[in-house]
Amino acid sequence: MCAFALRDMKSVDESAAAPGPRTASRALLAEIAADATPTRAYSPIVLSGLVRLLELTIIIVSGFGVHHLHVAPTWGYSAEYFIVIPGMALLAVVALQALELYTTQALRAPIGHGVRLVCGWTSVFLAALAAIFFLKLDGALSRVWLAGWYATGLGLIAAERFAVAALVRALTQQGRLDRRTVIVGGGPAAEPVLRDLAAAQQDSDLRILGIFDDRSDSRSPDVVAGYPKLGGVNDLVEFARHTRLDLVIFTLPISAEGRLLQMLRKLWVLPVDIRLAAHTNKLRFRPRSYSYIGNVPVLDVFDKPIADWDVLIKTAFDKIVGALCLVLLAPVMAAVAIAVKLDSRGPVLFKQDRYGFNNEKIEVYKFRSMYVDQLDHTAAKQVTRGDPRVTRVGRFIRKTSLDELPQLFNVVLKGNLSLVGPRPHAVHARAAERLYDEVVDGYFARHRVKPGLTGWAQINGWRGETDTPEKIQKRVECDLYYIENWSILLDIYILALTPLALVKAENAY
Incomplete structure (x- = not known):
């Protein structure tokens, strides 16, 4: 805040x-x-979270593994073990967390934190033995199984910690953490x-x-x-x-x-x-x-917007949903490509430099909507109603935003666009003959997150021509609202409303 x-x-x-x-x-x-x-940075928060999940899995698998080898051949599979094993595994992770064994420093130095690891693991099993005694569960759970799980689980976690330590030290040396x-x-x-x-x-x-x-x-x-x-x-x-x-x-x-x-x-x-x-x-x-x-x-x-786990969630959402959109929209994209090719000579795709995350210049793909000899790679002149530079097919695909579909390749393959976010503007885009950053105070704050194919501004009617300062001001205000209020549910909401917004649009030429 x-x-x-x-x-x-x-x-x-x-x-x-x-x-x-x-x-x-x-x-x-x-x-x-x-x-x-570095070439890429990793979040220590995400790293420690993944180690928690890994250790939870190791503990559960080792518990069922010892049960399968020792208990199941004689007594079969009883319900008690399916309750106790996940419960003790969760308690073990909580105990290790309480002992601060999931910090980057602890993961980097397993020997120095080994005593605390053993103490945390042992305390869980001592608590289990106490529960067995006081609840009179001697006949329900095998104490030999419990001892075997203690030794096996501790050995597997120790081995895993040394492997994680090697990885963390390597990432630290590379400056990625x-x-x-x-x-x-x-x-x-x-x-x-x-x-x-x-x-x-x-x-x-x-x-x-x-x-x-x-x-x-x-x-x-x-x-x-x-x-x-x-x-x-x-x-x-x-x-x-x-x-x-x-x-x-x-x-x-x-x-x-x-x-x-x-x-x-x-x-x-x-x-x-x-x-x-x-x-x-x-x-x-x-x-x-x-x-x-x-x-x-x-x-x-x-606070940095969309950080740590949020980055992972949004990236996974973009990749999965973006790939599905590519598959589902492949026939539409093929039809548009054929129409563009038949309508006028020149390439089907058009590449343009835009502003991406942190003002980085990125190259985005579009279906070509202008005559090849009148292409405007810098967006020095905005497209207006009845613009003679735009082809017949170009008018239709710009009105319906079908020209933006190739940007799904930016989302899925290049990763420099998101499905939802502030729209990437051309580096020389203007409103009332002035560059956007000259018109709007704090304009570049919209680049604190990755740009998107659609966004809060688009579903609120602020798409198309920005011929007045007020239009780009409203668009930036919507972008900043999105950044400050982001959630994966908001992304889903914006995606769901985008087709309706395209049908209602009146100022896209």
Whole structure:
């Protein structure tokens, strides 16, 4: 939840901000960005969740395996085991979770956490033995089976932990589990925060890349607690466009409200978590108001939208539903391709550069709707009613959005589009002869998530020509609403209403 109202941020006079310093060269920033960017990053939260599921499966399978070998040949399969085995397996996972054995640090060092693992596993079986004794279940469950399950399960979990540790260490060395972090605000206020965070780095996946500060005088030296100042806030925005950045921590006090708002106004468009360190704040909130990074208390300002498990769920939804749509719509796409080819000479598909996630330029596919010698690859001129550049077939497929169907290949094969999200705009798209980002304040905030084939703006009637500033403003407002309120149910709702929205559309040419 944002701690500052967006209307307050937008009211800040940006011209009052001091020009950003250039304490680090562009070459140095580019070098750091390149060094900090792995081919792909993985969420530690998802990793620990998958290990929980894996261990739950191992425990259940080992329990039934020992039962099959020892109990079933003599006594057959009784209902008690089908209740006890899953119940004890779930209790074991809960016990290991309570002992903090699913953190990245615990997964990376199985030997150092081995005693706690054995204690947690043993406590579950001691609890089971106590239940058998007090409930007088001696004849219902085999104690030899219980001992065999204890030994087998512990051995399998130990082996699995060593295998997981090798994987986690490899991912850590590649930087794929790092939580890449920068500090905004240098000087004396940043020093204690940086020292505490540096100590936390040893036991966490935090990786501090440097400091950004708009001040260039003695209050903000070039190096603080061993970390270099890389530039100003404007440099930080550019830096985040070229490397994966996960976390921004402000070390400014809440009393510096004007300066905070100026910086947040620039940074809220980035797909990152933004936190305010509480070290230097004289205000004291209830303990539950803080979250902690190591021992550093912070206030949550912005959260990265669609993170961790949400990313996995949305990606799986896109791939599965997108693949089904490709299969079901294959005859329609074949018919459109034939019609485009017969109507005018030239290729069937048209490729265009659009803005993707985090302002990355992506290439999207469409069925060609214009004459080949009048194609507009940069969208420098919007298509209007009766536009002579559009072919006869092109008018129909643009009106019905059939020209967008090849973007299913972007969703399923390339993965740079989602089924639902803010529509990807052409990089030179304009409203009233002005670029979109010149018309709408905070326009690039819509790129904090992956763009989509359809979206909240489209089902609310804001598709087609954007010939006035109001139209693109409304579209961006819908996009931001979608980002802040995303759920998989909302995606399903938007997909279900899209065909109806296409039928009702009047301003798509």
